[in-house]
Amino acid sequence: MKTVFQSVQDFSEEELNLLDDLITFRTLKKGELLLTENQICNEIVFIKKGILRSFFMNHKGDEITNCFAFENEFMASFASFITEEKAEENIQALTETELQILDRKALEKLYKSGFNWQETGRKLTELEFVNLHKRMVSFQKLSGAERYEELYQNHQKYIQLIPMQYLASYLGITPRHLSRIRKAVL
Amino acid sequence: MKTVFQSVQDFSEEELNLLDDLITFRTLKKGELLLTENQICNEIVFIKKGILRSFFMNHKGDEITNCFAFENEFMASFASFITEEKAEENIQALTETELQILDRKALEKLYKSGFNWQETGRKLTELEFVNLHKRMVSFQKLSGAERYEELYQNHQKYIQLIPMQYLASYLGITPRHLSRIRKAVL
DNA sequence: AAAAGAATAGGACATTTGTCCTATAAAAGA
DNA sequence: TCTTTTATAGGACAAATGTCCTATTCTTTT
Numbered sequence: 001m002k003t004v005f006q007s008v009q010d011f012s013e014e015e016l017n018l019l020d021d022l023i024t025f026r027t028l029k030k031g032e033l034l035l036t037e038n039q040i041c042n043e044i045v046f047i048k049k050g051i052l053r054s055f056f057m058n059h060k061g062d063e064i065t066n067c068f069a070f071e072n073e074f075m076a077s078f079a080s081f082i083t084e085e086k087a088e089e090n091i092q093a094l095t096e097t098e099l100q101i102l103d104r105k106a107l108e109k110l111y112k113s114g115f116n117w118q119e120t121g122r123k124l125t126e127l128e129f130v131n132l133h134k135r136m137v138s139f140q141k142l143s144g145a146e147r148y149e150e151l152y153q154n155h156q157k158y159i160q161l162i163p164m165q166y167l168a169s170y171l172g173i174t175p176r177h178l179s180r181i182r183k184a185v186l
Numbered sequence: 187m188k189t190v191f192q193s194v195q196d197f198s199e200e201e202l203n204l205l206d207d208l209i210t211f212r213t214l215k216k217g218e219l220l221l222t223e224n225q226i227c228n229e230i231v232f233i234k235k236g237i238l239r240s241f242f243m244n245h246k247g248d249e250i251t252n253c254f255a256f257e258n259e260f261m262a263s264f265a266s267f268i269t270e271e272k273a274e275e276n277i278q279a280l281t282e283t284e285l286q287i288l289d290r291k292a293l294e295k296l297y298k299s300g301f302n303w304q305e306t307g308r309k310l311t312e313l314e315f316v317n318l319h320k321r322m323v324s325f326q327k328l329s330g331a332e333r334y335e336e337l338y339q340n341h342q343k344y345i346q347l348i349p350m351q352y353l354a355s356y357l358g359i360t361p362r363h364l365s366r367i368r369k370a371v372l
Numbered sequence: 373a374a375a376a377g378a379a380t381a382g383g384a385c386a387t388t389t390g391t392c393c394t395a396t397a398a399a400a401g402a
Numbered sequence: 403t404c405t406t407t408t409a410t411a412g413g414a415c416a417a418a419t420g421t422c423c424t425a426t427t428c429t430t431t432t
Contacts, residue, residue, distance in 0.1 A: 058327045066326055079319045082312045088323070115301060122308035126268045129315045132322060133265045137274070139325045140252055140358055141244040144419080164380065172326055177419055179381050330389080350410065363389055365411050 001046040001100050004072065009120045018113060022106035028093035034075075035091040041080035043103040047071050050097025053166055054089045065170040068094075068162060078128060094162070144173035145181045152185065187232040187286050190258065195306045204299060208292035214279035220261075221277040227266035229289040233257050236283025239352055240275045251356040254280075254348060264314060280348070330359035331367045338371065 001023065002016055028034060028050070035041055037056060045052075052075045055065040066089065069075035080087035081104070102110075110117040138147050148171055151158050158167065168178040187209065188202055214220060214236070221227055223242060231238075238261045241251040252275065255261035266273035267290070288296075296303040324333050334357055337344050344353065354364040 056323070056327065064326050066323065079316050082316055111305070115304060118301065118304045118308065119297070122304065122311055125308055125311045125315060129311060129318065130265050130268055132315065132318050136318060136322050136325070137242070137252065139322070140250050140355070141242065165378095169326070174420055175380075176382080176421075180419085183382080351408095360390055361410075362391075362412080366389085369412080 001102070004046070004074075004124075005120055008123050009116050011116060015114070015116060019110065022102060022109060024101045024103070026099045026101055028097040028099065030093055030095055032093050033090055034093065034099075035077060035087055035089065037088050037090050038086045039080075040084055041077035041087045043101050044074055044076040044078075044081060044107065046074050046100040046102070048098040048100060050099075051094040051161060052091055052097060053094055053162075054091045055166075055169070056088045056090065063166075063169065065166045068158065068166075068170070070157065070161075074124075094166075139172060144171050144177060145184070147171045148178065148181050149185065187288070190232070190260075190310075191306055194309050195302050197302060201300070201302060205296065208288060208295060210287045210289070212285045212287055214283040214285065216279055216281055218279050219276055220279065220285075221263060221273060221275065223274050223276050224272045225266075226270055227263035227273045229287050230260055230262040230264075230267060230293065232260050232286040232288070234284040234286060236285075237280040237347060238277055238283060239280055239348075240277045241352075241355070242274045242276065249352075249355065251352045254344065254352075254356070256343065256347075260310075280352075325358060330357050330363060331370070333357045334364065334367050335371065 002019065005011060005016075005019070026045075034045065034052065047069055049071060052069045053065050054067050054069075054075065054077065055063045058064050067075075075091060077087035077089045077091065079085075080089070107121075111121060138150065142150065151167075151171070158170075162170075164178055164182075165175050168175040171178065173181075188205065191197060191202075191205070212231075220231065220238065233255055235257060238255045239251050240253050240255075240261065240263065241249045244250050253261075261277060263273035263275045263277065265271075266275070293307075297307060324336065328336065334353075337353075337357070344356075348356075350364055350368075351361050354361040357364065359367075
């Protein structure tokens with residue numbers, strides 16, 4: 001987690017020590033839920049090892065995956081964390097997972113402790129925004145097949161590590177349709 | 187613009203005076219472009235009067251609208267503003283429009299001038315994130331018809347003020363299909 | 373290792389959505 | 403105001419995508 005913060009801002013020893021004191025740890029077994037819908041998300045996790053996915057339900061009761069997170073990435077229901085309203089997402093471990101955790105109180109301490117943390121918070125939020133924006137654009141301008149193709153070219157990891165059923169809803173299509181698309185690509 | 191900032195943070199007289207010095211003004215005629223794709227977006231505008239839309243092109247050359255902004259809202263290619271890379275969006279006035287403008291340098295001055303601005307920047311970015319997240323969820327979990335219905339129930343203003351051709355791509359459907367949906371809703 | 377359970381691919385058919393086109397209505401410009 | 407341009411609605415048909423289902427393969431559990 002330190003490394004990511006340092007890539008955004010040049011922190012001093014003391015600042016990073018403060019961070020060390022605030023981080024806690026947790027492991028998840030495959031399939032375990034870190035957050036369930038209707039809870040308020042009060043922590044941001046950083047993945048040391050493993051894969052998480054976040055998903056919500058549609059009105060038919062199907063699970064719709066809205067994102068994945070891999071090693072050295074952050075995960076949370078950011079919307080719930082920000083608004084302090086109930087999350088509509090569930091967050092689940094797709095593999096054995098090791099986490100570092102920064103909870104709301106810890107983050108608030110960091111923010112209060114100085115300008116640098118405040119600025120880092122803003123910049124990381126900005127980057128999350130940009131990522132989400134890219135995903136939004138891909139939904140507006142590409143077909144399901146094109147989104148798959150894009151993943152295939154630029155994020156091989158998704159296709160190798162994520163079960164097809166989850167990948168399908170992540171791409172905004174049904175598993176049946178994903179199967180057709182994969183057949184066409186081969 | 188002040189009002190929005192004050193709704194997020196309790197600013198002093200001096201802080202708001204600094205803001206006053208940094209804001210500039212501009213008006214746009216109907217149809218005029220504020221930003222074109224391949225420019226770097228270096229300013230965030232606040233709408234005093236009028237409506238803006240932001241759109242990009244798909245590979246067929248169709249315009250795809252990705253958002254609208256109304257009175258008392260901010261608009262920019264935030265992705266380009268943040269990354270300082272070329273925008274893929276165009277921003278266009280849908281009506282005569284009056285703007286307040288905060289450019290990159292002005293915003294950086296604010297950020298440097300103190301903790302409060304830094305924090306406000308973070309919080310407004312967070313809110314933009316949450317809005318975008320909602321839109322993303324609506325694309326993953328709803329059909330085009332359901333997104334129209336949602337707009338019809340909760341954002342009447344869009345249906346009253348925005349030409350159907352723009353609304354269609356904003357909803358992720360064709361004008362032909364929007365026409366079908368509208369017929370069904372009546 | 374065997375048995376049970378879950379994930380994937382893909383056939384047949386249904387539904388949704390898009391494409392192309394035309395008529396009418398509305399808006400902009402002369 | 404009249405003329406020209408642009409926007410909208412909707413018919414007919416085509417293409418894309420979804421639903422339901424089964425066979426097969428891959429995982430997990432005992």
